[in-house]
Amino acid sequence: MDRLSREEVLHVAYLARISLTGEEIEKFRVQLKVLMDDIDKIKSVKDYDDEMMYTPIEDNTRLREDVVGKMLSAKDATINAPKKNGSFIEVPVMINE
Amino acid sequence: MSKYLDLDIRKIHELLVKKEITPLDLVDEALSRIEENKDLNAFITINDKVREEASELGEVDPDNLFFGIPIAVKDNIVTKDLKTTCASHILENFIPIYDATVVEKIRENKMLIIGKTNMDEFAMGSTSETSYFGAPLNPHDKKRVSGGSSGGSASAVSGGLIPLALGSDTGGSIRQPASYTGIVGMKPTYGRVSRYGLVAFASSLDQIGPITRTVYENASLLNVLVGEDDRDLTSVKKDKEDFTRLIGEDIKGLRIALPKYFVSDIVDEEISKRIKEVISFCDKNGAVVDIVDMQYLDTAVNLYQIIAMAEASSNLARFDGVRYGFRASDVNSVDEMYGKTRGEGFGDEVKRRIMVGSYILSGENAKTYYDKALMVRDDITKEFNRIFKEYDLIIGPTTTRVAPLLGNSKDDPHKAFMDDVLVIPVNMAGLPGLNVPVGKNSEGMPIGLHIIGKAFDEATIYKLASFLEEVF
Numbered sequence: 001m002d003r004l005s006r007e008e009v010l011h012v013a014y015l016a017r018i019s020l021t022g023e024e025i026e027k028f029r030v031q032l033k034v035l036m037d038d039i040d041k042i043k044s045v046k047d048y049d050d051e052m053m054y055t056p057i058e059d060n061t062r063l064r065e066d067v068v069g070k071m072l073s074a075k076d077a078t079i080n081a082p083k084k085n086g087s088f089i090e091v092p093v094m095i096n097e
Numbered sequence: 098m099s100k101y102l103d104l105d106i107r108k109i110h111e112l113l114v115k116k117e118i119t120p121l122d123l124v125d126e127a128l129s130r131i132e133e134n135k136d137l138n139a140f141i142t143i144n145d146k147v148r149e150e151a152s153e154l155g156e157v158d159p160d161n162l163f164f165g166i167p168i169a170v171k172d173n174i175v176t177k178d179l180k181t182t183c184a185s186h187i188l189e190n191f192i193p194i195y196d197a198t199v200v201e202k203i204r205e206n207k208m209l210i211i212g213k214t215n216m217d218e219f220a221m222g223s224t225s226e227t228s229y230f231g232a233p234l235n236p237h238d239k240k241r242v243s244g245g246s247s248g249g250s251a252s253a254v255s256g257g258l259i260p261l262a263l264g265s266d267t268g269g270s271i272r273q274p275a276s277y278t279g280i281v282g283m284k285p286t287y288g289r290v291s292r293y294g295l296v297a298f299a300s301s302l303d304q305i306g307p308i309t310r311t312v313y314e315n316a317s318l319l320n321v322l323v324g325e326d327d328r329d330l331t332s333v334k335k336d337k338e339d340f341t342r343l344i345g346e347d348i349k350g351l352r353i354a355l356p357k358y359f360v361s362d363i364v365d366e367e368i369s370k371r372i373k374e375v376i377s378f379c380d381k382n383g384a385v386v387d388i389v390d391m392q393y394l395d396t397a398v399n400l401y402q403i404i405a406m407a408e409a410s411s412n413l414a415r416f417d418g419v420r421y422g423f424r425a426s427d428v429n430s431v432d433e434m435y436g437k438t439r440g441e442g443f444g445d446e447v448k449r450r451i452m453v454g455s456y457i458l459s460g461e462n463a464k465t466y467y468d469k470a471l472m473v474r475d476d477i478t479k480e481f482n483r484i485f486k487e488y489d490l491i492i493g494p495t496t497t498r499v500a501p502l503l504g505n506s507k508d509d510p511h512k513a514f515m516d517d518v519l520v521i522p523v524n525m526a527g528l529p530g531l532n533v534p535v536g537k538n539s540e541g542m543p544i545g546l547h548i549i550g551k552a553f554d555e556a557t558i559y560k561l562a563s564f565l566e567e568v569f
Binding site: 012016027028031035036041042054055078080081083089091 | 190400420422435445449455456466470514
């Protein structure tokens with residue numbers, strides 16, 4: 001069965017910031033290859049215009065007025081944070097990384 | 098036990114107006130049905146305040162058709178103070194601090210949110226089996242899936258647990274489960290319904306829509322959901338209209354196109370046969386049905402894979418274990434926190450799509466894959482527009498087969514996309530599409546007809562759907 005190399009899987013996992021276990025790397029070597037082959041099929045579409053469609057909305061330049069709206073309180077903003085200290089969100093040490 | 102929830106919504110409303118029943122009666126009936134059908138696994142979370150909310154409505158006079166009616170909400174639409182998990186471990190305990198716009202609208206109309214429905218994790222899948230909480234089952238045959246990604250909403254409505262539900266549709270996720278479970282599901286035109294508060298999967302494709310037992314209820318619920326919203330600048334301002342207005346009219350003179358691809362050999366024989374019966378019925382009733390050639394339909398799945406995975410990889414970057422959701426323990430650096438949180442928090446389908454999406458958007462690949470997909474997407478849209486110059490509607494089967502058995506697509510990343518091969522083109526062009534049941538196959542499983550309309554012409558879709566609903 002066709003599969004990606006371990007290095008290729010680790011490369012896309014790094015791009016996606018997803019850590020994989022050894023078992024997952026083996027599984028994804030095959031499964032990601034299936035998807036990569038699928039997306040490659042776009043290369044065989046020959047007859048197309050070069051106009052790109054980013055959105056189905058015709059008027060995609062609508063903007064709202066720039067006015068001060070309701071703000072989140074610190075309590076609400078941090079209510080779902082997995083680790084916090086008072087109104088601050090805690091993360092691992094970043095300095096000297 | 099009472100059977101009020103089996104009545105037409107207009108009849109329920111009448112009983113509420115006459116004070117013969119109360120919203121609490123309806124909620125109690127729904128809760129007891131959910132409990133009796135727990136094995137369907139249609140819900141992830143039940144709203145434990147819903148009885149209290151229903152009691153408060155007991156003293157109020159009904160002011161609209163949906164007053165006091167219980168509704169279920171797909172678990173990727175945020176509900177203030179009510180857990181919203183997206184069927185993922187990474188959001189297992191997430192409590193939103195605001196309501197989605199559609200949730201505000203259903204609350205304004207005094208509907209009662211009974212709970213949050215099961216789904217594919219982050220709406221990625223076609224059977225709801227990627228849910229962290231296990232798959233919802235098909236009420237017609239519990240060995241089969243209820244489709245995806247709005248499988249829980251479909252299972253709940255089809256099983257009679259609840260009359261109404263909200264779903265979301267990025268590549269068929271309302272229409273395909275509606276087809277598998279024999280109910281009515283509408284993906285409105287992109288921009289009809291605000292996406293504010295819908296946890297984004299593929300922003301240029303996602304749209305929220307109603308899942309109901311009947312066409313009339315579907316159109317009526319869409320009346321409530323639509324509208325421009327300054328918090329979603331892709332929502333579109335349109336004059337207010339009543340989507341039920343053409344229901345009940347005959348279909349004489351309606352011009353309908355049936356693309357050859359929709360009845361090609363990718364479709365199961367029994368389904369094709371039923372679609373032909375529908376066509377001859379339309380013919381007999383004065384509609385004109387022509388078989389037409391349409392280019393690019395067979396490329397839609399490929400485009401969807403590229404566009405949806407790319408947009409998903411970007412949208413799901415926000416789940417990093419910092420501000421909300423699960424965070425992996427024992428991490429010593431920020432990079433390690435991101436990687437381990439996402440590695441432990443996401444399921445396989447989501448990981449695959451984020452990884453391939455990140456690859457698609459990296460460096461020169463963005464041109465090779467994403468930009469080219471957007472170009473062909475534009476061509477599909479033009480092709481739909483060409484057909485709609487001559488026809489009012491396009492029809493075909495919603496799915497190529499009836500609901501498959503559980504486990505059928507397990508570990509096959511390709512199959513998850515192919516289940517939606519007939520419904521995906523509609524998302525590419527941003528058009529409205531609806532599933533209406535047109536009978537069952539020899540195994541007793543529902544068959545669905547897919548009706549596609551011109552942009553912002555949902556009313557004509559409902560017209561044909563209601564005409565067929567009476568017969569099939």
